Amino acid sequence: MEQLSLFTEEIIKANPTATFTGTIPSIKPAGESIRKVIENIKEAYLDPSNSRPWVVTTSFGKDSTLLCVCTWVALLETPPEHRTRRIYFISSDTGLEHPNLTQYVRKSIRLMNESAKEQGLDCFEAVLVEPEAKEKFARKVIGHGLVLPTSKSPFRWCTDRWKIAPAERFIKLLVKRFGEVCVMTGVRHAESIKRSNSISKHGMKNQFIFPKTKPGKDKSSDQENRIIIKNRFESHPIADIRDSDLWDYLMQWSKFPWGGRFYEMYSFYSDQGECPMQVQEMKSTCGQSRNGCTLCMMIRDDGMLEHF
Structure with missing residues (x-):
């Protein structure tokens, strides 16, 4: 597959010896709700009304891993001659995550690119995006003295500069190249009440794919609306x-379709002070801890740092 030239330095390339082998991973049986997701992805992928590429955002946590697995399975179940729509798995590297997490993400990106070649999924490409040099921690915080946000800060500028902006640059490049793009995220209502409200606010009921909107004002009524x-x-x-x-x-999946192992992903929850399985729904999976930037001042306790 032709790579996007602007981001070639950020693409973790597959082993040059990786070629189509015809070896397809065994597809695991899925319950009704998961099977519905896979079928929805297949139906949307084969939609003849458009050819816009998809961007599947992933941090390789439990939610985005599930989305990646469902997408991968959906394409394995799609006849090769119909795999014409391009799908980009992208992950943001702030440069400040715990080394173990960074290593896992980079390994996953590499495995995705290698396995896509070996399994004949030429429509897949995995990309690691990073902040521009002028936006990185050393320049912003050490060089310019910009203060990191705390739990009392009204705005998390670091999230926007180090995670969202790199992904946005990539997405805008795709829009320029293909005309349109669809971004898929692994958000779920069951994560928390706050996340559920956000999904309801930004999404559209009964639509699998819907137009992206932003806050704005109706010019005719001057009322708050979504544009x-x-x-x-x-x-x-x-x-x-x-x-x-x-x-x-x-x-x-002891081993995910691209070769990453379940226990590695699970360890970031179970072995580092996390609580991956809640008895009650609508609670935060990891309570008051988190696996994020090692210098983050938004949360008091970092389960990963305490574990290691």
């Missing part, structure tokens, strides 16, 4: 998946 962003679409394929269904399905 459609041209050439941008979104999808929340696993929004209705419950925690129990998520873990039941992921645990069947």
